[in-house]
Amino acid sequence: xxxxxxxxxxxxxxxxxxxxxxxxxxxxxxxxxxxxxxxxxxxxxxxxxxxxxxxxxxxxxxxxxxxxxxxxxxxxxxxxxxxxxxxxxxxxxxxxxxxxxxxxxxxxxxxxxxxxxxxxxxxxxxxxxxxxxxxxxxxxxxxxxxxxxxxxxxxxxxxxxxxxxxxxxxxxxxxxxxxxxxxxxxxxxxxxxxxxxxxxxxxxxxxxxxxxxxxxxxxxxxxxxxxxxxxxxxxxxxxxxxxxxxxxxxxxxxxxxxxxxxxxxxxxxxxxxxxxxxxxxxxxxxxxxxxxxxxxxxxxxxxxxxxxxxxxxxxxxxxxxxxxxxxxxxxxxxxxxxxxxxxxxxxxxxxxxxxxxxxxxxxxxxxxxxxxxxxxxxxxxxxxx
Amino acid sequence: xxxxxxxxxxxxxxxxxxxxxxxxxxxxxxxxxxxxxxxxxxxxxxxxxxxxxxxxxxxxxxxxxxxxxxx
Numbered sequence: 001x002x003x004x005x006x007x008x009x010x011x012x013x014x015x016x017x018x019x020x021x022x023x024x025x026x027x028x029x030x031x032x033x034x035x036x037x038x039x040x041x042x043x044x045x046x047x048x049x050x051x052x053x054x055x056x057x058x059x060x061x062x063x064x065x066x067x068x069x070x071x072x073x074x075x076x077x078x079x080x081x082x083x084x085x086x087x088x089x090x091x092x093x094x095x096x097x098x099x100x101x102x103x104x105x106x107x108x109x110x111x112x113x114x115x116x117x118x119x120x121x122x123x124x125x126x127x128x129x130x131x132x133x134x135x136x137x138x139x140x141x142x143x144x145x146x147x148x149x150x151x152x153x154x155x156x157x158x159x160x161x162x163x164x165x166x167x168x169x170x171x172x173x174x175x176x177x178x179x180x181x182x183x184x185x186x187x188x189x190x191x192x193x194x195x196x197x198x199x200x201x202x203x204x205x206x207x208x209x210x211x212x213x214x215x216x217x218x219x220x221x222x223x224x225x226x227x228x229x230x231x232x233x234x235x236x237x238x239x240x241x242x243x244x245x246x247x248x249x250x251x252x253x254x255x256x257x258x259x260x261x262x263x264x265x266x267x268x269x270x271x272x273x274x275x276x277x278x279x280x281x282x283x284x285x286x287x288x289x290x291x292x293x294x295x296x297x298x299x300x301x302x303x304x305x306x307x308x309x310x311x312x313x314x315x316x317x318x319x320x321x322x323x324x325x326x327x328x329x330x331x332x333x334x335x336x337x338x339x340x341x342x343x344x345x346x347x348x349x350x351x352x353x354x355x356x357x358x359x360x361x362x363x364x365x366x367x368x369x370x371x372x373x374x375x376x377x378x379x380x381x382x383x384x385x
Numbered sequence: 386x387x388x389x390x391x392x393x394x395x396x397x398x399x400x401x402x403x404x405x406x407x408x409x410x411x412x413x414x415x416x417x418x419x420x421x422x423x424x425x426x427x428x429x430x431x432x433x434x435x436x437x438x439x440x441x442x443x444x445x446x447x448x449x450x451x452x453x454x455x456x
Contacts, residue, residue, distance in 0.1 A: 007447060117451055
């Protein structure tokens with residue numbers, strides 16, 4: 001039987017032992033608290049009771065730095081999940097790795113908890129923004145822990161934030177990716193709004209950066225695993241082909257974020273913003289949380305996107321992108337709309353050149369809209385025209 | 386019944402052999418995965434009364450985490 005995944009992002013804490021300048025948690029750090037096991041258990045139990053059995057629950061421990069909660073917290077968590085959760089589930093943790101020790105490694109291995117980390121490129125690129133509180137870069141510490149994971153044969157994935165420095169050096173960045181074979185990479189553009197000011201890479205520059213990296217990747221005999229491109233290609237082949245939340249018509253159907261105090265938000269980027277808080281799960285049932293007006297309002301973004309993006313060839317690929325990447329009004333387009341257009345168009349043309357030709361003989365081609373036409377492919381290299 | 390050994394990209398069908406001949410290793414792997422997934426979904430639709438859920442038989446991905454649990 002097929003399963004629908006429901007992802008719960010646990011905002012374990014907004015505290016962190018690093019002080020990365022682009023972190024969206026920084027504004028909440030002054031009032032930082034850690035989620036307690038009791039809060040976690042109560043909230044998870046309510047979600048577990050509410051969801052239909054065909055759902056599979058994905059639990060992502062996020063932060064801040066989730067390892068700050070210590071081994072004992074996670075021992076309780078995994079015991080509870082194993083013994084009391086009704087649904088099948090998977091777990092993962094996104095950590096800067098600097099606090100990883102043998103105890104954590106053993107616990108995560110025993111409980112099949114997948115590990116994700118952040119590395120923004122070679123040392124100078126990574127340390128440009130990702131520093132400890134004393135200003136020292138964290139690159140060496142992260143690499144040291146990555147080597148431990150490699151020695152133990154533990155799989156891990158990497159998020160690379162493309163910053164204002166690395167975006168200028170796609171070739172150099174690609175050589176960094178090549179040093180991590182078999183490691184899934186996600187390439188995210190730097191974007192944070194602090195005190196009403198945007199700190200972000202230029203969308204067009206980011207689009208050009210992706211093109212350069214894509215060209216190196218597609219021609220590479222031993223390519224690294226770049227999920228960002230895989231997801232775009234899958235989307236171009238089949239608009240349901242990738243389920244990355246950025247390009248879902250309504251991400252609220254598949255994701256929630258639980259803050260340390262039981263408050264529920266659509267995503268960790270909205271934590272602390274009361275206008276996006278669905279309610280508190282210690283005080284409400286999940287049924288009440290799921291039917292809140294705020295959630296319904298956010299779900300309407302897909303309808304707004306229809307109007308906003310009318311005429312765009314890629315509307316059905318990205319659905320106006322990520323609402324966390326809008327500035328004030330979530331009914332606006334993603335700040336990186338132009339980046340997406342640049343890379344979607346480039347990859348689409350590249351697929352046609354590399355192996356695919358658009359079918360132009362479809363009888364109803366004249367009536368087919370442009371976004372559907374993008375899906376009409378045949379293999380030119382290997383199939384007789 | 387549709388041939389499970391062909392991947393349809395709307396109007397044309399590719400065999401696994403066609404995909405094996407794609408020059409770019411990165412693209413070849415994605416097409417293979419897409420091919421296998423479509424075959425699975427096809428089987429699923431034909432053999433399961435729960436076919437309405439088959440399109441969700443994948444994990445939603447959150448790009449601010451380096452991994453997707455369950456993958």
